[in-house]
Amino acid sequence: MRGILLCFIFLSLPAQSQNFVGFDGYCGLPVIETSLKQGAIAYMDLQGNPSILIDPGILRDWNTEFTNFTLAHECAHHQLEHSTVEGRLERLVYPTVTVEQEFDADCEAGKLISANFGNDYLRQALRKLGRDFPGTNGYPSGHERVKNVVRCLVDAGLFVPKRRR
Numbered sequence: 001m002r003g004i005l006l007c008f009i010f011l012s013l014p015a016q017s018q019n020f021v022g023f024d025g026y027c028g029l030p031v032i033e034t035s036l037k038q039g040a041i042a043y044m045d046l047q048g049n050p051s052i053l054i055d056p057g058i059l060r061d062w063n064t065e066f067t068n069f070t071l072a073h074e075c076a077h078h079q080l081e082h083s084t085v086e087g088r089l090e091r092l093v094y095p096t097v098t099v100e101q102e103f104d105a106d107c108e109a110g111k112l113i114s115a116n117f118g119n120d121y122l123r124q125a126l127r128k129l130g131r132d133f134p135g136t137n138g139y140p141s142g143h144e145r146v147k148n149v150v151r152c153l154v155d156a157g158l159f160v161p162k163r164r165r
């Protein structure tokens with residue numbers, strides 16, 4: 001099991017090698033490959049330039065379900081203004097905001113993946129999220145995140161639970 005976390009938002013980053021690898025398919029932001037134990041980050045530099053930083057372990061196959069979910073999740077953090085100075089401060093000051101921001105970004109990512117690839121594809125991404133994320137450092141656990149995404153899509157009418165016979 002890999003103990004990586006999705007998207008811890010930094011105020012500053014240590015100097016390390018960074019490679020531009022393209023643009024994400026959701027926000028159209030630069031995607032930068034760099035070694036990150038957190039997995040991926042919705043990063044805003046001091047000049048206010050947004051980008052997505054992602055660990056090579058997640059990016060190894062650009063087209064996997066989980067890579068796409070991760071990119072959509074980081075895009076959502078930017079869209080929801082979690083990567084602004086205010087968003088990052090809220091997260092630092094109020095411990096419960098980390099969980100709220102992660103759930104909200106997962107919810108938007110779930111909608112983006114559902115719309116772009118369908119719900120079967122989304123379920124593949126959620127399998128990895130549910131299995132491989134124990135939930136540490138104030139982050140919700142993988143299974144809590146999966147339940148949140150499913151509820152979010154049910155509420156939006158995008159995901160209809162299958163009826164039992």
Ligand SMILES: [Zn+2]
Pocket residue numbers: 006007008073077101102105
């Ligand atoms: Zn996140």
